[in-house]
Amino acid sequence: MKIKIVADSSCDLNEKLSEKLNIDLVPLNIRIGDENYIDDENLDLRTLLNKMNNSRLAPQTSSPSPQAFIEKFKEKEKVFVVTLSSALSSTYNNAVLAKSMILEEVENKFVHVFDSLSASVGETLVCMKISELAENNLNELEIVEKVNKYIKDMKTFFVLESLENLIKAGRMSRLKGHIASALSIKPIMGGNDEGKIKLVDKVRGSKRALRRLVEIIGEQGERLEEKVLGIAHCNCLEKAQKVKEKVEEKYNFKDIVIVEMSGLSSVYANEGGIVIAF
Known part of the structure; x- marks a missing residue:
């Protein structure tokens, strides 16, 4: 089954996984003092770490807007979205809002948003599971059911x-x-x-x-x-x-x-x- 996986930038990937999973990442924003960083492929991690270590202020993060997610939903594929834990960020809520907004425009489109209840490589594993199930030709509802169980069991x-x-x-x-x-x-x-x-x-x-x-x-x-x-x-x-x-x-x-x-x-x-x- 042809699908699209969308995740926020807490989903950490290596080169091999990036090529295999073809995930569209929606970046969060990071603010340290008066400087703002977009967590995308252009971010220099060494610069960010140095700035954090040399700042007296705690870094702050902000979630992607619903519109940032909607831009990723507009293609024809069935869309599965994975976000970092809703207990840690409003990213999940914004993705759910984006789903509601896009379905007002395209009624027959399939979008499902998973709360990973995790972050970082936890999100990565959820995306890998979605891809594996789609490759095995499970339908949308079967994927949702099995991934929800996977998330519940994941440590x-x-x-x-x-x-x-x-x-x-x-x-x-x-x-x-x-x-x-x-x-x-x-x-x-x-x-x-x-x-x-x-x-x-x-x-x-x-x-x-x-x-x-x-x-x-x-x-x-x-x-x-x-x-x-x-x-x-x-x-x-x-x-x-x-x-x-x-x-x-x-x-x-x-x-x-x-x-x-x-x-x-x-x-x-x-x-x-x-x-x-x-």
Whole structure:
């Protein structure tokens, strides 16, 4: 079945996936102080990271407008949309509004918007699942049913190398943040059933944090041989590859993909951050 997949720019891709999935990405906007960045293919990630690290202000993000989504809906294909968690952004609501607006113009058009309840490589895996089901010639309603179940079952976890953005944003007190940094405490975070972020564990040291992250896969995962593991990294490919190696030693995933974070994911994870989803 011929389809179009549309996602916001939190959906992190590598070159191979970009070619295979042919996803239309709708960029979010990132603001740091008085400078605005569009999270598209022209964004220089190194410039963004340097600006974040040198600014006293927390980076702010804004969702694409409904009109930005509508522009992607106008072609003839059946359209499946994947957004980052509605608990983290208004992007999902704007995509749903765009769907309502386009259906007023073209009544027989098919558009379905998925709330990934995740972000970064979690969105990527949802897009991969949609593409796989379409290649197997499932109809629209079957795809919706199976992808909704996939989203419900999917797990997302991440490790932060730096707490600086949490401190700047006021989500962690400066004193607690500096104490945690001084003690090299690394929080391991995850998504709950509502797509909100929760603290899963905290350990001292980056190496221990990554080992613990790999352990959590075994504690929380089921039927891993049937699943794809996605690993997203913020400017730390070597670290992502080490996670992949450790996972392969312990588990038998169907496949493992590594992607580099876009601007939006990097804002939340910061340099050195790792996100996994399965």
